[in-house]
Amino acid sequence: MKFIRLSVLLFTASLLINSCVKQDPTAPPSTANYDPNLPVQATIKNIATMGLNMNIASSRIMGDTTISGIVVANDKSGNIYKQIMIEDDSKAGVVVYMDKTYLYSDFPVGRKVYVKLKGLTLTNYKGLPEIVFTADAAGNTTGIPSGLIGTYVIKASYPNVVPVEEVSIIDIKSNPNKYLNTLVKITGVQFDGTSNNVPYAQASSIASGTSRTIEDCSHTASVVMYNSGYASFQSLTTPKGNGTLYCICSQYVSTVQLLLRDTSDVQFTGPRCP
């Protein structure tokens, strides 16, 4: 009897230890090198031109076309909001507007993306070609809802070389449409007399954004730099010196303006131009 009792006990005790301890699954593999190689039917230049050829505030719903490009700017610093700019070999850029914050985590600068345009809307938003979800007759736009982004914007490989074109202020002011939504490099520039040694932007409680002015060293040309009051660098002080500027070329109605991705784009390490 004792033996039976003991063996039954031991048997059951072994059942106790028999376990199916739940472990966390293993880490998923990186998809950074993955490229779905979707067929591409148009260049960004085709799309951007189509957008610029429309009147401001007009829009069109796109057909079954896919484009691809490299992310050249995103919302990481908060200076750009809910948008990324993509650029392809046609050296044109377009805004993709998504109704989601912190897009940088999915779309770091240098990531290749495919955009399936079918069902999306191309609009001329105050002079800027943008891919949005919907646009109404008055030109008000809605970004791609977060739950639909994965359907329209397909992530591909990362990192890739980020295209950048070296230009002058005169180049972009004389032919802005060529450079809209692309990353450009401008050398020998500085913040002008009233824009240097001040915060990049006023606090968001005062203004949603502030225009500062960039000028070339000979004071012959200048261009607006628009900084958001919500940018993480809003309170930092603009440098006094001159140097190289990386920025996104943008436009608000008829005003050409430059957008920073972050202050690391402002490499004004030289002395102030006299």
Place this chain on the structure above:
Amino acid sequence: MIDFDTIKKGLLIVFMLVGINTYAQSGKYATVKGRILNKTTKEPFTDVHISIATFDVGASPEGFFEIEKVPFGEQKLIITGFKIKSDTTTVNVNSEKTELGDVYVNAKESSADGTDIPTINLEENAVQNEENTTTTTESSSGFYVADNDPFLFTASVVFGPFHFRPRGYDNGDVHINGIPMQNLESGYASIGQVGGLNDVLRSREFTYGLKPSEFSFGSVKGSTNINATAADQREGTSISYYNSNTAYRNRVMVTHNSGIQKSGWAYSLSGSHRWAQEGYVPGTFYNGYSFYGSVSKVTKKGQLNLTAYAAPTTRGKASAEVDEVYDLTNTHYFNSNWGYQNGEKRNSNVASSFQPAIIANYIYKPNENTRWNTSFGYEFGKYQNSGIDFYNGYSPFPTYYKNLPSYYLNGVTTPNPIAQAALIAQYKAHPELLQIQWDNLYNDNLTNFETIYNVNGVAGQNVTGKRSIYVVSNSVDNMSKFTFNTNITHVVSDKVTVNGGLDVTSQTDEYYKELKDLMGGDFFVNYNQFAAQTSLGNPNYVQNDLNHPNKLIKVGDKYGYDYTLRALKANLWGQALYSHEQFDFFVAAQGGILSFNREGMMKNGLFPDNSLGTSPTQSFTNYRVKGGITYKINPKNSVYINAGYFNDAPRIDYTYISDRTRDFIVNNPSSNQTKTMEAGYLFHSSFFNSRLTGYVTDNVNSTIIKRFFNDDPDIQSFVNYVMTGVNTRSIGTEFSATAKITKEISATAIAAVGQSFYTDNPTVSIYQDNIPSMTPTSRQVFIKNYYLGVGPQSIYSLGLKYSPKNYWHVNVDFNFMDRNYVEVNPDRRTQLAADMVDSGSTQWNKIFSQEKLASAFTMDISGGKSFNLSKYIKKLNHRTLLSINGGIYNLLNNQNIKSTGYEQLRFDFLNNNPDKFPNKYAYAYGINYHVTIALRF
């Protein structure tokens, strides 16, 4: 005489020893006869075990026993049984035919033979409320099961899963071997600490309401003392297997109890494993082990016990959702806490607890009239909850309101029906998008290369790597608790009994956040996300710990917050009971102190002067008094009335405005007062028993803090919503009746109809966690006459039991519940919430009305059968019993019962649209079952 029994209302067990002569003669043998009866019902028990000298026998179904060849002289008679409280008495065997007559013993206030104590079925709240991080719900309701009280049995077993709370009360008074189990910070006893130990927790003393209890002063709800010593366990071995489709699917349990040996020693061992790869709700899992060991030494005048137990448990939780999500996914058991990672389901909200306890207690019985118990307890260990934490990232929670279709209707300035329709179609076709996208979150971390400058505050120490945007972290409570309790019961005379005691608890809890998984990244940084968003300009604000600025956090590191609460509580109480022929009176009083302080281990950048180090000690002096009268009109009818007045300290975590970040205390913290009264009528006869009770309890001057994340673009922070001067009332009636219709059929009816509601319009002070200001925004909230969210406030049940002989029975229960109100968001009952909204308009009514969840009807069936295997296999011990018990609940498979609901604490003050943040709900299980097969020998 030694009895292991506790003494109720001054009544000692009296053994009637009949026909004993006074001389003893050695060398002779006698036959000892007697009958064991239930002291209360005067009816025999089944399964009683009697041992004397070297013999042991079982009693007949009528309770009779007979033992031959018992040597003359003083002999110990030990009575044990599954349904009774073990008892030992000394008998003088001095006649060849020693007739003991009827021996009365008390029934264990625990489950009937073979049934499963429902304790384990009432898990700690399975659904978390992500917003109100500090609200603990009725995690202790499982302690309040008493199967000799049909009302409480049904209330907890049938309606517990629907979050019914008797009288709307929450706190209780739970002791194990004399040690109070309540956490000093919250006041709750956690059932998780003893989960899976059903076999050894069956012996209970239980009082409901204000009735006197002999081991403590008690609470408004009553008190429970679980006698979990080796000496309390019925001798034998039990092996059982339980299967269910609820929180866990399997349980194996083994228990071996020595019973009290002739040497006076007893030991007991129990272990169990509960598990489910996936519970009733998708993505939930369960893995719990339980261990228990106890040793007792019974001496002539006392009993020394040493008991230890632990229940390491890990379980994945379910989420509460808005109805829109349940509609999109077409199931009421949708759970957004999990998602696929590398093809496998992973739950982000995992609760794990391992808080073992060691209890030593000594019961001293110098004479028949005195029982003195002294206990020392030590509990320690961690309770942790995991969740996804993120910095500079989009909400990883897939059912975040901005992801849902309704956002494009209620959340935006210009509604966009196209986007709304597209999202509805998307989620209906791809409900998997509403689960956590683990793979995507990992890949976001893998591509986020960043350089952190001046790591740990060391200039020039810069680190570049993959900075995790998303991590999994644990909120940890590391507890250490010493408890001393002593209580004494002394029967002064046949009319007067006195009780009293002292308990002292010293508890230390360290709370911190601990990084559990970097999710593919190299490090996380100890920054405050919310300060980062609103406190530009002061680089210190973002630092969670100024003494280690820019600290890189790796797996196992503490971050975010780290502080310790130390509390000391001591109470002295006394009670006197006077029993007259027709009247019983009692009075009881308690006085004590609670003192506590906070010690911060991090110097928070927002509160550098109020976060690090030890804060001044807060002390409160408290007292409680209660008393009552019972009038026994005649043996069948009695009435009673009890009343009490309590002055209690505020909850510790409701005294600090935000104990995680700083030591600021609420304005003028003060004790709250409870005035309570209950009265009842009892009818008792051999075929019909009934009880009708009324109660009213007013609680005044309470402080309640609700803490939640406020998504308002202007706030974007955790917010501490401090309500002071909160008054509530619970008033209602309870009814229960049991009737023996035939010898084999009995019926039980119970009902409870109550109202628990706010009785004033308190002031609210709102403190944000992301700005250093101490000046709150204050406003009045108009919550007077709104109901509290305390589960269904009306319940009705009718049960029929058929139990013929031959050890089997079947029950059918018909249950109805109603008036389950959602807990209100007080901020939605302010002038601001309806600013510019026309009074009396539809929108106005929608803002101010309180939702009542739909009423529900359910039907349950349960039953069981026991086989005495020795009848079939003669070789087996005569006590070898095989029992099968089980039940099917919610037989009609009603999957539309909302068991809980609450208003979100966020509100759309911009457009005053209550639909922007609609109510969240959890649904009760549809048809579910459990079955237990147990072998005892």
